[in-house]
Amino acid sequence: xxxxxxxxxxxxPTLIAAFxxxxxxxxxxxxxxxxxxxxxxxxxKHGYILDANQKATLLAVPILGGAILRIVLGFLVDNIGPxxxxxxxxxxxxxxxxxxxxxxENITYYELLAVAFGLGFAGASxxxxxxxxxxxxxxxxxxxxxxxxGAGNIGVVIDYIFxxxxxxxxxxxxxxxVGGILSTIILxxxxxxxxxxxxxxxxxxxKKLSDYLKLLRDKDTWWFSxxxxxxxxxxxxxxxxxxxxxxDVYKDEMAQIGLQLLHEPNVQVVAGYFGALCIFAGAMLRPxxxxxxxxxxxxxxxxxxxGGVAVLATLNALLVSNFYLAIFILFxxxxxxxxxxxxxxxxxxxxxxxxxxxxxxIVGCAGGLGGTVLVKTLGWSKAAFDSxxxxxxxxxxxxxxxxxxxxxxxxxxxxxxxxHAGGKI
Amino acid sequence: MNSLYKTAxxxxxxxxxxxxxxxxxxxxxxxxxxxxxxxxxxxxxxxREAAQRTLKYMLDNFKTRPQSWxxxxxxxxxxxxxxxxxxxxxxxxxxxxxxxxTLSIVVLQGSRLYGANVGDSPIFLLRxxxxxxxxxxxxxxxxxxxxxxxxxxSEKVEPYFFENFVKTGDHILLCxxxxxxxxxxxxIAQKLPLGASNLIKYAxxxxxxxxxxxxxxxxxxxxxxDQRVRLKQQNLPIPxxxxxxxxxxxxxxxxxxxxxxxxxxxxxxxKKYVLKFPPKEAAxxxxxxxxxxxxxxxxxxxxxxxxxxAVIPKNRTLRYYVMEYIEGDTLEKKISxxxxxxxxxxxxxxxxxxxxxxLLGFNLVHGDIKPQNIIITKxxxxxxxxxxDFGSIVEIFSIASRAGTPSYLAPERFVGExxxxxxEIFAIxxxxxxxxxxxYPYGEIxxxxxxxxxxxxxxxxxxxxxxxxxxxxxxxxxxxDKNRRYKHYSEMLYELENPxxxxxxxDPSASLIExxxxxxxKTAFIVSAVLNFILILMLLx
Numbered sequence: 001x002x003x004x005x006x007x008x009x010x011x012x013p014t015l016i017a018a019f020x021x022x023x024x025x026x027x028x029x030x031x032x033x034x035x036x037x038x039x040x041x042x043x044x045k046h047g048y049i050l051d052a053n054q055k056a057t058l059l060a061v062p063i064l065g066g067a068i069l070r071i072v073l074g075f076l077v078d079n080i081g082p083x084x085x086x087x088x089x090x091x092x093x094x095x096x097x098x099x100x101x102x103x104x105e106n107i108t109y110y111e112l113l114a115v116a117f118g119l120g121f122a123g124a125s126x127x128x129x130x131x132x133x134x135x136x137x138x139x140x141x142x143x144x145x146x147x148x149x150g151a152g153n154i155g156v157v158i159d160y161i162f163x164x165x166x167x168x169x170x171x172x173x174x175x176x177x178v179g180g181i182l183s184t185i186i187l188x189x190x191x192x193x194x195x196x197x198x199x200x201x202x203x204x205x206x207k208k209l210s211d212y213l214k215l216l217r218d219k220d221t222w223w224f225s226x227x228x229x230x231x232x233x234x235x236x237x238x239x240x241x242x243x244x245x246x247x248d249v250y251k252d253e254m255a256q257i258g259l260q261l262l263h264e265p266n267v268q269v270v271a272g273y274f275g276a277l278c279i280f281a282g283a284m285l286r287p288x289x290x291x292x293x294x295x296x297x298x299x300x301x302x303x304x305x306x307g308g309v310a311v312l313a314t315l316n317a318l319l320v321s322n323f324y325l326a327i328f329i330l331f332x333x334x335x336x337x338x339x340x341x342x343x344x345x346x347x348x349x350x351x352x353x354x355x356x357x358x359x360x361x362i363v364g365c366a367g368g369l370g371g372t373v374l375v376k377t378l379g380w381s382k383a384a385f386d387s388x389x390x391x392x393x394x395x396x397x398x399x400x401x402x403x404x405x406x407x408x409x410x411x412x413x414x415x416x417x418x419x420h421a422g423g424k425i
Numbered sequence: 426m427n428s429l430y431k432t433a434x435x436x437x438x439x440x441x442x443x444x445x446x447x448x449x450x451x452x453x454x455x456x457x458x459x460x461x462x463x464x465x466x467x468x469x470x471x472x473r474e475a476a477q478r479t480l481k482y483m484l485d486n487f488k489t490r491p492q493s494w495x496x497x498x499x500x501x502x503x504x505x506x507x508x509x510x511x512x513x514x515x516x517x518x519x520x521x522x523x524x525x526x527t528l529s530i531v532v533l534q535g536s537r538l539y540g541a542n543v544g545d546s547p548i549f550l551l552r553x554x555x556x557x558x559x560x561x562x563x564x565x566x567x568x569x570x571x572x573x574x575x576x577x578x579s580e581k582v583e584p585y586f587f588e589n590f591v592k593t594g595d596h597i598l599l600c601x602x603x604x605x606x607x608x609x610x611x612x613i614a615q616k617l618p619l620g621a622s623n624l625i626k627y628a629x630x631x632x633x634x635x636x637x638x639x640x641x642x643x644x645x646x647x648x649x650x651d652q653r654v655r656l657k658q659q660n661l662p663i664p665x666x667x668x669x670x671x672x673x674x675x676x677x678x679x680x681x682x683x684x685x686x687x688x689x690x691x692x693x694x695x696k697k698y699v700l701k702f703p704p705k706e707a708a709x710x711x712x713x714x715x716x717x718x719x720x721x722x723x724x725x726x727x728x729x730x731x732x733x734x735a736v737i738p739k740n741r742t743l744r745y746y747v748m749e750y751i752e753g754d755t756l757e758k759k760i761s762x763x764x765x766x767x768x769x770x771x772x773x774x775x776x777x778x779x780x781x782x783x784l785l786g787f788n789l790v791h792g793d794i795k796p797q798n799i800i801i802t803k804x805x806x807x808x809x810x811x812x813x814d815f816g817s818i819v820e821i822f823s824i825a826s827r828a829g830t831p832s833y834l835a836p837e838r839f840v841g842e843x844x845x846x847x848x849e850i851f852a853i854x855x856x857x858x859x860x861x862x863x864x865y866p867y868g869e870i871x872x873x874x875x876x877x878x879x880x881x882x883x884x885x886x887x888x889x890x891x892x893x894x895x896x897x898x899x900x901x902x903x904x905x906d907k908n909r910r911y912k913h914y915s916e917m918l919y920e921l922e923n924p925x926x927x928x929x930x931x932d933p934s935a936s937l938i939e940x941x942x943x944x945x946x947k948t949a950f951i952v953s954a955v956l957n958f959i960l961i962l963m964l965l966x
Contacts, residue, residue, distance in 0.1 A: 297871030350873040412684065413872050416793050416817060416830050 010136035017193035019151075021086060022129035024186050027155030028093060028179050029062055029123035032116060033240035034163040034272050037247045038172040039112070042105050052248075054109065056379020059240045060372045061113055065120015067368025070127035074361050078206045081196045082132035089121040089128065090187045096121075097180035104173040126364055131357065135197035153283035153338075156239045160276035164243075164269040211358050219412075221359070223405040224348060225366035227302065230402045231340035233370020234309065234395065235282045238334060241375050242275040243268075245388065253323035278330045282338030289339025293346035299410045303403065305340035309333055310399035317392035370398075429649050430458055430533070435622040436641025437629055439603065445639040447601045448476040448526075452484055457496070458533040459487045460643040464546050464601040466525045466575060475511050475524035479576050482507045482788060483530055491722035492737075496532050496539040497586065504528065504541060504576070504584050506820050510788055511577030513822035513843055525575045528584075529560060529599045536650045538589040538597070543582055544575045547605055549613065550589065551596035556614040561585045595647045598624075603640030607632055620644050661744040663708040674741055676700055690750065697750035699733070701816075702743070721746040723789070724815040731780035731812050751811050753802035756860060760796060764888055765860045769808070771895065771921060773799070773860060776810045777853045778918045781846075785821065785914065790844055792817035792824075794852040795833045796859055821845060831870040836878050836905050847907045850917060854902025854910075862887035866903050878905045880932055894920075897930035909933065 032039070036059055040050045050058070069089075076085040096118030100107060107115075163175050215221045238245075246254065251267060258270035293301045312333045320326045344363070352359040374395060381391030430453070438445035446465035451458070463479045465472030483503055490499045511524040527544025540548055542560040550557045563574035563585070574583060591597075596617050604613070607628040616624045621642040629636055664673075667686060671678045676691040676698060687702045701724075703717035724735035724746055733748045756773070759765070765773065777794060784791060791798075793814055800811045817829060822843040827834060829844075835851035838844065858866045858881075866881035881903060884896040898920050904910040911917040920927045931940045938945045 293873075294875050295877065297874035297876075299871050300874075347873055410871075414830075414869075415684075416814070417828055417872055 010133075010138075011195060011197070013193040014136055014195050014197075015133045017190045018129040018133040020186050021090070021190050021194075022125050023152040023155055024182065025090075025093070025122040025125035025129075025155075026152035027159055028097070028183060029066055029119055029125075030156040030236070030240055031119065031159055031163065031175065031179060032059055032062060033156065034160045034243050034275060035167060035172050035175060036240075036244050037271070038164070038167045038268060042172060043109060046105070048109055050109065052379045052382035053376075054379075055244055056241070056375050056382075058109070058112060058116055059244070060375040060379075061116035062119040062123055063236055063240060063368050063371040063375065065117045066123020066126075067365045067372065069120050069124035070364055070368070071361055073121075073124045074127040074207065077128055077131055082128050082135075083194055083196050086125070086128045086132070086190060086194070087187070089125060090183065090190070092118055092121045094180055094183045094187065097176045097183060101173045101176040101180060105171070123368065127361060130360070132194065132196065135202040153235070153286060153341075154280075156236075157276045157280045157283055160243070160272045160279060164266070164272035168266050168269060207358055207361075211355070212362065215352075215355055215358055215362065220351060220409060221362060223409050224344065224351075224359070224363050226405050227306075227340070227344050227402055228363045228367040229370025229373075230306065230309070230398050231337050231344055232364075232367030233372075233374055234337040234399075235279075235334065235341060235371075236367070237371035237374030237378075238330075238337070239275075239279045239282070240371070241378050242278060242330075243271050245378065246271045246274055248382065249388065250323045250326065257323075274327055278327065278334045281331050282334035282341075285335050285338040286342040289342025290346045291342075292339065293343035298343050298347040299406055299413070301343045302340060302406055305336045305343060306399045306402045306406065308336040309340070310396045310403065312336070313392045313396035313399065317389040317396065429647070431620075431646040431648055432458070432460070432644065433621040434460075434641070434643045435620075435625045436601075436639065437625055437636055439636045439638045439640070441635070444473070445641065446473045446476060447603075447639045447641040448473075448480040449599070449601075449641045449643050450480055450484055451643045451645065452488070454488045456534060457487065458645065459484060460531045460597070460599050460645055462527075462529045462546050462599040462601055462641060462643055463576075464527040464544065464603075464639070464641075466527065466544075466572060471515070471519070471523040472525060475526040475577050478511070478524075479507050479526050479528055482510075483528070485787070487532065489722065489726040491718050493718050496534055496537075497588075500530070500532065500539060500541050500586065501584070504530075504543065504582060506788075506823060508543075508576045508578075508582040509580070510820060510822050512580055515577060517845070522578050524577045525572075526577065527572070527601075528576050531597055531599060531645070533591065533597075533645070533647075536590050536592075538591045539586075540588070541584040541586045543584045544572055545602050547598075547600060547602065549598040549600075549617070550591075551598065551614055551617050552592065552594070554614060556610050556617075559587050559589065591647050591650070593647055593650055597645040597647075598642060600624075600642040601638070601640055603636060603638035604628055604642055606637060607640070617644060618646070620646075661741065663703050663705065663714075663744050665705055665708070667702065673700070673743055673745070674738055676747070699748040699750050700745050701748065702745045707744075717744070720815050720818070723818045724748065727784070727787070727789075727815070727818075729780075729783050731776070731783060732815070733811055733813055735815070748813075751800045751802050751813070753800050753811075755797055756799040756801060756810075756856075757796035759801055760860050760863060764863055767861075767890060767892065767895065770857060770861050770891075773810060774853065774857055774898070774921050775918060777812070777856065778914045778921070780812045781849055781853070782914045782918075784818065785846065788821055789818050790821045790846070790849050792819050792844060792849075793829050793833070794849065794856055795830050796856055797830075799856070819844065827872075831872050831874065831876075832865050832867075834870070835907065835910075836876075837907050839875060842907075846913055847910055850902050850911050850914065851907075853917075854899055857899050858884060858903060861891055861899070880934065892924070893929060894924040894927040897927050900930040900932075906933070 036055060040055060043050060073085055073089060096115045100115050103111060166175050166178060254270045254274065255267040258264040258267055262270060264270050289301065289305065312329050316326065316329050320329055348359055348363060349356050377394050378388060378391040381388050432451045434449050434451050436445055436447050436449055448463045448465070449461060451460040461480050461483050463476035465476035486503045487499065512522055515522045515524045527546040529542040529546040529548050531538060531540040531548060540559055542548060543563060545562040545564050547558055547562070548560040550559050563572060565571050565573050576582060598613065598617050604625070608631070613624070616627050621644040624642050624644065625640055628640060667678060667689065669678055669680060676693045678689045678691050678700070680690050682688045682690055682699065685704070687704055689700045691698050691700045704713055707713040707717055721737055725737050728734070733751050735746055735748045737746045781791060791812065794812070798812060798814045800813055801808055802811055822845060825841050825843045827838060833852040833855050835848035838848050855866055858864070861884055864887055867876065867878050870876045884891045884899050898917065902911055902917060
């Protein structure tokens with residue numbers, strides 16, 4: 001590892017602050033997922049019963065917010081600097097968290113939607129923290145900086161493990177209190193430690209709208225957006241919806257397992273553990289996917305990952321009713337999606353070189369939109385057919401479309417790489 | 426033109442030696458006059474070679490210089506290139522810079538004098554009986570007389586460039602430092618008008634024909650200024666979009682030949698041509714434009730049957746160049762149906778090697794040899810090959826990136842080694858392997874992959890008709906370890922021409938019994954005979 005180099009080059013306090021800010025933000029961003037069922041039953045107690053569509057909307061709004069806001073924050077970073085942007089975004093997040101805590105169980109569905117959008121600012125922290133840390137470091141260390149940040153995906157696993165238990169003991173609003181207090185501490189740390197890179201270290205090159213348009217004329221941009229919409233959209237979509245899905249389909253099995261094997265009478269907590277297990281696979285295997293792509297080629301490895309996802313999602317829709325098998329398949333789906341995330345981001349920096357900054361924005365936004373669509377599709381499938389099969393089919397079809405895209409990209413890439421482009425690593 | 430300049434070049438080896446390490450020359454090309462002196466340094470052989478190659482390189486390249494390049498640009502590019510070539514070749518061959526030479530060069534165009542020097546071979550201008558030194562010596566006197574700059578000394582070279590106006594009656598002298606060691610500036614000023622030969626002989630006589638160093642000189646006398654300095658209008662526009670049916674300077678565009686729509690099939694007066702345009706981005710990116718200019722220049726100057734003929738139309742209104750259209754299929758298309766016949770594959774191999782040898786004569790490599798870039802066409806009922814795509818042709822050793830097509834790149838090119846004869850041989854090998862088997866020896870490799878090169882299946886695994894000798898040649902061309910691969914085109918060509926002399930190829934991991942069965946059996950026989958003998962002795966005892 002080159003961790004030693006990170007100390008000597010760049011600005012370590014900023015890196016630490018950005019890392020904490022980003023990784024913790026990911027946790028806050030996906031906080032509604034493991035609490036969705038608790039919140040739904042608490043709303044029901046006050047006479048407001050959520051249907052599957054509404055549940056899905058509540059879970060989709062933070063993802064959608066994160067997708068759109070990252071472009072907005074990206075522009076802010078260019079104009080007022082990363083530090084100010086981060087403070088503004090983080091303040092909105094903290095306000096949303098405390099608001100929810102103080103409203104507690106009396107909160108209405110529409111207030112919750114507004115809070116969900118506020119959490120979207122946490123999801124957009126990609127666009128702030130990564131460039132901020134990256135600006136301090138020379139190009140050869142960028143990969144490592146990105147990798148440290150990628151570890152943020154683990155945040156959602158932590159949510160799944162702890163949130164249901166906290167909700168059981170102190171009630172679900174307490175999770176928002178904990179989140180709010182921790183977020184405030186992180187913000188204070190950030191204000192103390194983080195520093196925008198001075199002009200002598202980094203000359204900002206403002207992203208112009210025309211830069212985005214120029215990239216959108218490139219076919220590869222669209223394909224890569226689709227790839228990430230499937231892989232990251234799949235990962236973050238399932239991660240948010242996992243609890244609702246498991247509680248809807250396998251509540252009885254999980255309750256039984258909870259009592260017999262885990263000595264855990266609260267099925268909500270058990271669902272959280274199983275959700276964490278599947279999501280954990282996706283989060284941890286991301287770098288493995290990158291390494292595989294390096295070795296056997298990004299396109300080839302994505303064939304395997306997307307092919308695997310398409311087959312497994314179809315299997316899940318058609319055949320599976322056994323709980324253990326279902327968990328195993330979900331575990332595999334999440335693993336493949338996580339590795340696909342890594343593989344897509346093995347290709348993007350090399351393919352887009354100096355446009356990398358803008359491309360991360362576009363592709364990341366597509367990922368968020370993909371997640372939004374997935375969650376809404378699953379909710380719609382449940383509401384319309386009282387089954388998730390159609391939703392899984394549609395997801396399998398999207399993965400298959402990504403396979404078509406891979407074939408197009410592969411054919412186009414089977415050409416000469418110019419002396420100029422050079423494919424330099 | 427000869428009424429413009431009077432030139433002379435002459436040199437003598439030091440002492441009573443026969444061969445000098447200096448190289449010198451002066452030539453007139455179209456509107457420019459080029460004079461060069463190189464003084465080889467380093468160990469004798471390599472130094473002499475460096476001097477001679479640098480001289481040849483500069484003269485050859487100025488002869489065919491891209492018209493849109495001004496003299497400064499040509500000078501700096503050519504010097505940079507030859508420096509890289511010699512430096513990297515030395516590292517490969519000697520593992521340290523050995524091929525070193527000084528370089529002093531002047532280029533006269535109209536009333537303008539352009540010059541550059543690397544090292545300590547001086548350039549003088551004599552005007553109104555006053556001698557002026559135009560060059561600057563790259564030396565340090567700290568630990569004796571040591572060169573701080575020389576062609577081939579390090580990866581980067583920083584030549585000293587200068588520019589001047591010349592007048593009628595001016596004399597220019599380029600010489601090796603052997604001359605200034607013997608003659609004073611007054612003597613040089615006095616004798617320079619007599620020409621190089623007289624100047625050198627005068628110096629030699631002064632030290633009783635025992636010159637302390639190789640001594641050579643190039644002299645140029647300006648008799649008349651060329652008034653026809655043409656400032657060519659080369660700011661040609663780059664078309665941003667091209668469409669079917671569009672007519673450009675009489676060429677009607679029929680259809681794009683490559684996906685990017687910058688290479689078109691066109692007709693002019695009933696004849697078919699191929700038009701190649703620079704990429705759209707070249708309008709903003711001067712680096713891309715340079716590459717295109719170089720490509721067009723290569724296309725135009727590489728006149729040999731291996732390649733399609735190419736011209737740059739004199740009065741073009743847009744930036745592009747024209748190639749003859751070659752009727753026929755690509756090798757890629759042909760082998761997608763059937764593998765090549767053995768004879769044809771051998772012909773292909775020889776063709777590719779000879780084309781590469783031709784390019785090497787210009788210090789160039791093709792850079793993208795693959796079935797897609799080979800066209801099979803008919804000439805008088807005989808099938809012949811043509812190698813197309815001038816776009817990847819580069820100076821040997823000049824790039825260390827992964828430019829080219831990934832599946833044909835030699836393993837060492839994935840780890841940053843420069844393009845070389847060996848890496849070209851690898852591409853030729855992969856092409857032949859594919860032509861005979863329809864498979865890639867190491868699988869298809871993607872652009873952003875760090876591939877592992879596993880042991881390839883022998884050619885005969887897919888195609889039983891391939892004779893052992895040809896298989897051995899191909900396997901030796903696609904060898905992963907560049908030290909076990911053919912190092913030069915000539916080695917591979919020799920084996921193709923002399924099948925009987927080809928030794929069977931074995932993978933380095935092959936066992937002894939696979940490699941030398943006879944030796945193994947012989948040894949086994951002797952060992953067992955000895956054992957038996959001992960056994961008999963023991964039984965008897």
